[in-house]
Amino acid sequence: MMQFLVYLQFIDGYHRTSSFEQTYRCYSASFIEKPEIENGDKIIMPASALDHLAFLRIDYPMMFELTNGASERVSHCGVLEFTADEGTIYMPYWMMQNMLLQEGDTVRVKYSSLPKGTYVKLQPHTKDFFDISNPKAILETTLRKFSCLTTGDTIMVTYNNKRYYLDIIETKPAKAISIIETDCEVDFAPSLDYKDLGKPNIADETQNKGKFNPFFGTARRLDGKPIPAVYSSRHKNKHVPNVNALSSTTSPSGGKLVFGSNFYRTKETGKEEMEPKREPTEQKKPKFQPFIGRKYSLRN
Structure with a gap:
């Protein structure tokens, strides 16, 4: 009877443990023959971790929070299998770079329940x-x-x-x-090396402010009626969009990826659509010219 009660307390003790948190030494996939883990975010944990997680009330698939205490970097991952050596985990090399981890550094692994992303x-x-x-x-x-x-x-x-x-x-x-x-x-979002060519040059604006603009203002009539604003050709050119500059920026600055629709649209219209159709020219009729023809004599 006493052994049965001790067994219940042992099982109940695992149920009261609401979290899993362990510290392991991490190594990249180059230490094992598992190159496929480089193409995802899943790690390989030891078998003892599975024994501990089996007694917890957790959600599947299992996800974990990774913490590098030295750099205070935090990330999250899944688990691929439980075949690593005791006290070690294997993770993708790009994930180690994200967390500023070196081969053999310690990382804290904690079970985490994450909401579904939208x-x-x-x-x-x-x-x-x-x-x-x-x-x-x-x-x-x-x-x-x-x-x-x-x-x-x-x-x-x-x-x-x-x-x-x-x-x-x-x-x-x-x-x-x-x-x-x-x-x-x-x-x-726009790529890190994207440059917006449409932004105005600040240096040009400051130079234009200092220049003297003659006859710059508004006209007034003696009878008080308003006069429509008239701009010179110099000011009109500033507002005309540069077609060549717009067409040269072919790389998208950013956009929403909607599944089931075409991501890319036609970037450049054909020359046939841009150029106006020329109407066929009418053939010119010959003009009347008097006294044109051969010469004849009555003697012969």
Whole structure:
């Protein structure tokens, strides 16, 4: 009878433990033959962690909060399997770079329950990401290997043996969200190397302010009636949009990715649409010219 009561207290003690928090030494995927973990946000944990988590009332799939105490960097991840050596975890190298971790550094792993995401805003590092033929499909394929997203992290997208990095600058409804079995709206911010050519030059504006503009003002009639404003050709040119400048900025500054619609629209209209159609010119009729013809004589 006493052994039965002790067993109940032992099980009840695990049920009262409402959280999982352990400190491990982290290593990248290069230490094991698991290169596939580089394409997602899942880590490999030891088997003892699974034994502990089995007695907790947790939600599946399991997600964890990672904390680097030295740099105070916080991120979130999922778990792929429980085959790591005791006291160690293996994680993607890009995730270690996000958290400023070196091989063998300690990281705190804590179980976390994240809300399902509804919105995420991404910012590519380079504008080359927008040149991908189908970024919607590439992004969908990449995010299927992720379980959660955290504001402030940088994720990696691989396409044609080229790596593209995207910053997560906003997530809703929380700073860390789950993207498993949820409809999440994705928005894009201008890339980090994007330059807005449409902004006015501040130096030119300051120079123009100091110049003297003759006959600059408003005219008045003697009868008090208003006079429509008349601008010179010099001022009109300032307000005319530069078509060449607008067409040269072909890279998008940002946009919303709506699944099921075309992400890219036609960037340049054809020459046939821009050039007006020329009407066929009428053939000119010959004018009447008098005294034109051959000469004849009555003698012969």
